[in-house]
Amino acid sequence: MTDLRARIVGDEGSLQRLAAAIPGFSGYRELGLRRKADELVRQHLVGLLDDILTRAKQIVAQWSDAGRLEYLDPLDRLVGRLRKVRDNLRYADYGYTGWWDAVKIKEDELDNMYAYDLKMREQIVAIDGAVQDLGTATEQDLTAKMATVDEQIARLQSAVDHRGEMTASLVP
Numbered sequence: 218m219t220d221l222r223a224r225i226v227g228d229e230g231s232l233q234r235l236a237a238a239i240p241g242f243s244g245y246r247e248l249g250l251r252r253k254a255d256e257l258v259r260q261h262l263v264g265l266l267d268d269i270l271t272r273a274k275q276i277v278a279q280w281s282d283a284g285r286l287e288y289l290d291p292l293d294r295l296v297g298r299l300r301k302v303r304d305n306l307r308y309a310d311y312g313y314t315g316w317w318d319a320v321k322i323k324e325d326e327l328d329n330m331y332a333y334d335l336k337m338r339e340q341i342v343a344i345d346g347a348v349q350d351l352g353t354a355t356e357q358d359l360t361a362k363m364a365t366v367d368e369q370i371a372r373l374q375s376a377v378d379h380r381g382e383m384t385a386s387l388v389p
Contacts, residue, residue: 258334259306265341266303269348270296276352288359292351295366299344302374306337309381330383337376344369 273296280288347366354362 258331258338259309262334262338262341263303263307265338265345266299266306269341269345270299270303272345272348272352273299276348279352288363291363295363295370298367298370298374302370302377305374305377305381309377309384330380333376333380333383337373337380340369340373340376344373 273292277289277292277296280286280292344366347362347369350362351359351366
């Protein structure tokens with residue numbers, strides 16, 4: 218994944234570049250870019266989770282058609298947990314403060330949040346692969362594969378929770 222901050226700068230218009238020439242504005246502008254990058258990364262992660270949820274629904278339909286009804290309840294529980302993680306990430310606090318806020322979050326702290334969010338992407342990609350494996354699982358390995366998905370969802374939830382703690386620690 219490319220660094221979204223560089224892409225945002227490249228997409229700016231002439232008015233934004235002119236405003237950057239104003240003394241003192243460039244620091245605020247840089248924070249604004251980090252804020253936007255944080256928002257875009259999290260939107261991307263939520264989009265990936267939405268794709269996984271769609272894939273899981275397709276597996277439910279597959280299993281229903283094949284008469285594998287005994288596995289639908291455990292899969293539905295996994296889907297519910299994954300949806301909860303997605304919602305927790307979607308509605309988590311953003312890693313920034315506004316222009317007039319009394320507490321200012323430093324640039325390096327925002328960079329750490331950005332890097333942390335990108336690491337969560339790796340976990341989401343792993344979950345995606347594990348969910349895809351469920352679609353081709355045999356009766357013998359289905360329980361183990363579902364356990365793998367469950368563990369990965371738990372790790373992602375822990376990462377999302379830790380992100381919330383990181384955000385809270387930035388504000389004294």
